[in-house]
Amino acid sequence: MEYLLKAEPLVRARVSDYRMLVAGRCMEFERYEKYIEPGARIDVDNRFIPNKEVAAYFRRASFVVLPYISATQSGVVALAYAFGKPVVATRVGAIPEVVEDGKTGLLVEPRDERALADAIVRMLSSEERLAEMGRNAERYCREHLSWEAIAAKTRLVYEEAINEYGPRHEHGRAGV
Numbered sequence: 001m002e003y004l005l006k007a008e009p010l011v012r013a014r015v016s017d018y019r020m021l022v023a024g025r026c027m028e029f030e031r032y033e034k035y036i037e038p039g040a041r042i043d044v045d046n047r048f049i050p051n052k053e054v055a056a057y058f059r060r061a062s063f064v065v066l067p068y069i070s071a072t073q074s075g076v077v078a079l080a081y082a083f084g085k086p087v088v089a090t091r092v093g094a095i096p097e098v099v100e101d102g103k104t105g106l107l108v109e110p111r112d113e114r115a116l117a118d119a120i121v122r123m124l125s126s127e128e129r130l131a132e133m134g135r136n137a138e139r140y141c142r143e144h145l146s147w148e149a150i151a152a153k154t155r156l157v158y159e160e161a162i163n164e165y166g167p168r169h170e171h172g173r174a175g176v
Helices: 002-012 051-060 075-082 113-124 127-145 147-165
Strands: 020-023 042-045 064-066 087-090 105-108
Touching (some): 002 020, 020 051, 051 075, 064 075, 075 127, 087 113, 105 113, 113 127, 127 147
Parallel strands (some): 020 042, 064 087, 087 105
């Protein structure tokens, strides 16, 4: 969150028509408040967002920003894609495996508020780009993140294991 808040004045210097919404419970939000400058176009909803309200937040968004400094993966990417929203995310953990840079969103290096601001401005500068990336994100979700796609991938792993190691004999022991 720190780098998103630091990026906001850089975005504001280049774009006038936007609002940023920081949503979700942050236990240590007080340590980030100092980064919110007077005149910032940031709304903060620092609370646990109940499941019944989540869809409304995604519907309101043009895109989702995930400025992680470390992460292994993020379920928020899948949620954003399910709502047809592209993402701006950092290159951490396995996130670059899911965010196709320039296609389903934009990737930037972590801890770089200037690169983050540039990516946000790029997203805000073209409704056509946002719409295309949103369609790509939704398609990616259907093809790679749906239960059907996950089940097919899981089945393939089992089939490959059976083909490589052979069927198992009684008592769970592999044949010799």
